[in-house]
Amino acid sequence: MSLDFCKRIPKVELHAHLNGSISEETIKKLAMKKNPELYKDWRMSVDKGKVGTIDNVFQIFKLIHQISDNTEAIYTIAYDVIHEFSADNVKYLELRSTPRDAPSMGMTKISYIEAILKAIEDCHKEKLDIVVKLLLAIDRRNDLSIAKETVDLAERYSKLSGGTVVGVDLSGDPSVGDARTLVPVLRDAKCRGLKLALHLAEVPAVDETEEMLKIIPDRIGHGTCLHPDAGGSQGLVDTVLQHRIPLELCLTSNMTCETVSHVDNHHFKYWYDQGLPCAICTDDKGVFSTSLSEEYCLVAETFGLTRNDIWTLSYNSIDLIFAEEAVKQDLRSKWNSVKSYELNSE
Ligand SMILES: CNc1ncnc2c1ncn2[C@@H]1O[C@H](COP(=O)(O)O)[C@@H](O)[C@H]1O
Numbered sequence: 455m456s457l458d459f460c461k462r463i464p465k466v467e468l469h470a471h472l473n474g475s476i477s478e479e480t481i482k483k484l485a486m487k488k489n490p491e492l493y494k495d496w497r498m499s500v501d502k503g504k505v506g507t508i509d510n511v512f513q514i515f516k517l518i519h520q521i522s523d524n525t526e527a528i529y530t531i532a533y534d535v536i537h538e539f540s541a542d543n544v545k546y547l548e549l550r551s552t553p554r555d556a557p558s559m560g561m562t563k564i565s566y567i568e569a570i571l572k573a574i575e576d577c578h579k580e581k582l583d584i585v586v587k588l589l590l591a592i593d594r595r596n597d598l599s600i601a602k603e604t605v606d607l608a609e610r611y612s613k614l615s616g617g618t619v620v621g622v623d624l625s626g627d628p629s630v631g632d633a634r635t636l637v638p639v640l641r642d643a644k645c646r647g648l649k650l651a652l653h654l655a656e657v658p659a660v661d662e663t664e665e666m667l668k669i670i671p672d673r674i675g676h677g678t679c680l681h682p683d684a685g686g687s688q689g690l691v692d693t694v695l696q697h698r699i700p701l702e703l704c705l706t707s708n709m710t711c712e713t714v715s716h717v718d719n720h721h722f723k724y725w726y727d728q729g730l731p732c733a734i735c736t737d738d739k740g741v742f743s744t745s746l747s748e749e750y751c752l753v754a755e756t757f758g759l760t761r762n763d764i765w766t767l768s769y770n771s772i773d774l775i776f777a778e779e780a781v782k783q784d785l786r787s788k789w790n791s792v793k794s795y796e797l798n799s800e
């Protein structure tokens with residue numbers, strides 16, 4: 455499979471953490487303004503192949519958060535990340551980010567969210583060919599009151615942004631905390647019409663995952679350890695299949711965090727063969743030095759998918775977006791208008 459083909463085809467990105475998606479150029483630009491040492495530290499940490507283990511990854515987020523501690527930086531990051539996805543032919547992007555405040559820098563959760571929305575709006579005004587939506591993230595470590603605040607903000611900004619904010623994500627270090635405590639807040643978010651994308655079973659956690667699946671999330675992030683062979687259970691597999699809950703799959707992320715032993719063993723194959731809707735995603739393209747095109751190429755090469763299979767995988771991801779039917783129809787027309795050309799060109 456040529457990387458060039460994967461780059462050329464239109465794509466949908468559904469699982470991208472804002473601060474994990476920052477490119478080297480943007481990190482460098484921001485660190486130079488603040489403290490050049492931070493760039494050197496970041497460079498050392500993300501050197502391809504060196505990241506290793508999920509613990510190291512979460513150390514990198516701490517470093518990045520030192521650089522992105524003001525609204526100007528958040529705006530720049532969002533603006534640059536959107537342009538980078540667009541340059542990779544991503545036509546529909548759902549960003550997710552955990553609202554943060556930094557009182558000493560004058561940043562509030564409100565100004566944080568508004569900075570991202572402004573960047574989305576500015577890219578739209580520039581007529582960049584990409585639709586961008588936003589999910590507000592709850593960190594697993596958050597207590598109920600913070601989680602509730604995030605849901606309130608998501609509901610409020612879903613209205614204020616005219617539908618750019620579409621839902622809530624649950625993420626954060628999977629080895630910390632117990633997400634079950636957040637169930638009432640997540641259920642409430644669903645009742646309020648917000649979409650739910652939950653990181654589940656990124657590491658083995660059968661009891662927690664069982665409880666979280668009762669919410670019937672709209673999409674699952676990773677789902678690495680759902681299957682009994684990966685530390686999950688048949689009950690988890692059955693629930694996911696019964697409700698056809700789509701999976702957001704991020705191969706390089708799982709390889710780098712070492713939650714999957716070898717790419718050949720990636721759970722993509724199992725779920726794809728079961729016919730479960732799956733979206734190929736990047737997770738943190740900056741931290742994992744990847745792009746959506748590279749992720750598609752990796753899937754194709756690892757599992758022997760044809761150009762037609764890859765095209766279909768990309769096209770079917772449109773069904774999984776958190777946007778209204780009209781947006782889906784527009785995207786389908788866009789895909790169809792270039793399909794025969796892309797599939798038949800060299
Ligand atoms: C590698 N697998 C992962 N598993 C779980 N959560 C992850 C993650 N990768 C990123 N995040 C979540 O996204 C935050 C960074 O972006 P934002 O500051 O929100 O934009 C991280 O702090 C973590 O909470």
Ligand SMILES: [Zn+2]
Binds near residue numbers: 469471625675737
């Ligand atoms: Zn993630």
